[in-house]
Amino acid sequence: MKNLNGLTAVITGSGRGLGAALAMTLADAGCKIILCARNKAALSTVTNQIEQRTGERPDQVVVDLADNASINHAIAQITERYEVIDLLINNGAMWLEASDEPHSEQEVFGTINAAITGSFLFTQGLLPQLKCSSRPDIVTIGSISALLNAPLHSVSVPFYAAKHAQAALATGLQQMLRGTPVRSLCVHPPYLDDISPADAEWDAIPDRTKGERATNRDVCEAVMFAVTRPRHITLNMTIDTDEGGLFG
Ligand SMILES: NC(=O)c1ccc[n+]([C@@H]2O[C@H](COP(=O)([O-])OP(=O)(O)OC[C@H]3O[C@@H](n4cnc5c(N)ncnc54)[C@H](OP(=O)(O)O)[C@@H]3O)[C@@H](O)[C@H]2O)c1
Incomplete structure (x- = not known):
């Protein structure tokens, strides 16, 4: 997509x-990428994959x-290196499955803090750089667990609550950033098949039929659609497969 070319x-x-x-x-769309996660080795693997695909080596921040x-x-590393950030995708969040055993304090703090405290502080820290962009977007990757009255299923209560709060983070930012050029966009994925653009299976995903599971590609395409809308449009998107919004 040409109009993302050169964005950070x-x-x-x-x-x-x-x-x-x-x-x-x-x-692939021509963005300069800053990869962020806890695991440095995993970041290096993705760095090499992207360099092989595009010839451009992404930056990494642990x-x-x-x-x-x-x-x-x-935040200090990123703001020292970049005066302008065009796109921030708040995708990182700790998964915590439901359990018959009590969750440890570490699991509960980790789940809530990564999704909410961390995502908010990280966003706040990068806002000056986003405000220097001519087309700044923050994208929150929520979940169907974030939706009002969503069934709990196999999800733990802390994760469910964290995802609900992430939806509030996205809509709260929309209100806070009203009147500024910065958009806060949100995509709520359902359960996903974890398929990479580097996998041969990626190309067959558009041939899936109704009732089949969603994939990483479907979320990537939703994000690409949201960020390429004209600037007067802000999208909060829910990806439904064949659940009629009930996600049963
Ligand atoms: N997969 C699904 O079915 C599904 C469905 C709905 C929504 N989602 C949402 O989509 C996003 C990505 O999910 P995923 O399934 O690809 O990944 P995942 O297996 O749930 O792992 C979460 C991602 O967040 C990072 N992360 C976890 N804790 C972190 C922390 N404390 N600090 C920084 N990064 C942290 C992980 O990387 P490191 O461990 O390297 O830090 C990993 O990349 C999440 O927000 C998830 O809730 C996923």
Whole structure:
């Protein structure tokens, strides 16, 4: 997509899964990529994959969104290196499945802090750079667990609450940033098949039929659609497969 060419994009949780797929998709569209996650080795793997695809080597910043010192360090690294950020994708969030056993304090703090405290502080820290862009966008990757009255299913209560709060983060930012050039966009994916743009399977995804599961590609395409809308449009998107919005 030509109109993203040359933009600088920060993507959290981009060492694997959906975040890595988003980074590759944006790199393919000509964006300069700043990969962020906790796991340095995973970031290096995605860095090499993107360099092979595009010839451009992404930047890497290690950040633990559940750790305040790590967030501050990451913000300092990014703001020292970049005067302008055009696109921030808040994708990183700790997954926590429901369990019959009590969740540990570390799991609960980690889940809530990474999704909410960390995503907010990281966004706030990068806002001056976003405000220097001619077309700044913040994209929150939520979940169907973020939706009002969504069934809990296999999801833990802390994760469910964190995702609800992430939806509020996205809409709160929309209100806070009213009258500024910065848009806050939101995409709520359903359960996903973890397929990478580097996998041969990626190309067959558009042939899926109704009732089949959604994939990373479907979320990447939703994000690409949202960020390429004219500037007067802000999208909050829910991706439904064949659930009629009930996600049963
Ligand atoms: N996969 C699905 O079915 C699905 C469905 C709905 C919504 N989502 C949402 O989509 C996003 C990506 O999900 P995914 O399935 O690709 O990944 P995932 O397996 O749920 O892992 C989460 C991602 O966030 C990063 N992360 C976790 N804790 C972090 C922390 N404390 N600080 C910084 N980064 C952290 C992880 O990287 P590191 O471990 O390297 O830090 C990883 O890239 C998440 O927000 C998830 O909730 C996923």
